[in-house]
Amino acid sequence: MVKMINIKDYNRVNSSYKKKFVFRFGDNAGFFSEFNNLVLAILYCLDNKYQFVLYTPPNGSLVVDTGWDDYFLPFCRQMSSSFQLKHNERFLTNKLSIYNKMIRGIYKKVKGISKFTYELWENIRSEDFINKNLLLYDLGIKGNCFSLTKDIIDMIWKYNSLFNENILMVKKKINLPSQYVGLHIRAGDKAIEAHVFQPDKYMERVKYNTEIKNIFVLTDDYRIIKDLQSSYPNYSFFTLCAPYEKGYKFDEFNKLEKNIQYREYAKLIASIDYLKNADIIIGTYSSNPGMFLGMCEPKKFKGIDSDKWLLKW
Secondary structure, eight states, rough: OOOOOOHHHHHHHHHOOOOOEEESSSSOOOOHHHHHHHHHHHHHHHHTTTEEEEOOOOOOOOOOOGGGTTOOOOOSSSEOOOHHHHSSSSSSOOOOOOOHHHHHHHHHHHOOOOBBBBHHHHHHTOOOTTTTTEEEEETTTEHHHHHHHHHHHHHHOBBOOOHHHHHHHHTTTTOOOOOOEEEEEEOGGGGGGGGGOOOHHHHHHHHHOOOEEEEEEEEEEHHHHHHHHHHHHTSSSEEEETOOOBOHHHHHHSOOOOHHHHHHHHHHHHHHHHOOOOOOSEEEEEEHHHHHHHHHOTTEEESSOOOOOOOOO
């Protein structure tokens, strides 16, 4: 890596590309699944000289009012289109009809769009791209794909003022010491897609890496906190998880009112902030928050399921 990426330079370079890729963000998966794939898409577009444009569908899983701007500061051109709600999918589940191919082709030609999300989805997530060393001459940076994800995250992970206020309000609920370990222990519907490790496995790694006794835990099941407190009385555990929480389920979360989802996202991001600032972070690469933490804090993050990052949905 030669230098850090800043928004001004990124927009200058991004807007100079003639080919235009519109990336659909925010209605198919959890927060970090959406965000992680967004980061990879930005890198892919820089490597292949596509102008990256953001599309956030109305009433999607991450949307309160305007989508991306509800949480973060804008970093690129954005589009709003009822046509794309139906036709710019994350990936295709059925073969396109001749009619749909035709109307999508006409729409893209009129709007100057080269590719929709599903047309590059497999490329963005391919092993060839993920393992590639990137030479982004237009921005004066180089490095492997994994190392450059940190630079993209540092560039776009900027909260807007309202979301930042909500995060700060959440953080007032606990008072963390200056030195602490961060744990991400996922429960809930995670067991559907990956192995769920017991808390003892995380604590083994804590004891191996440090003598710090203060631990912040991001989890979706308060029973894990009770288990840790009972099994490790010599440690002090901190969390933003509420006593009533018994495991995150994506389908149930999507049924919540948008203002409630917004508050839950503020709590999630506040927890992520705490983890990023920990002396050591222990989690799983097989979870999307773990993949995110591995990308943005590679020197701190220790995976108990893998010694390197794993590509997640």
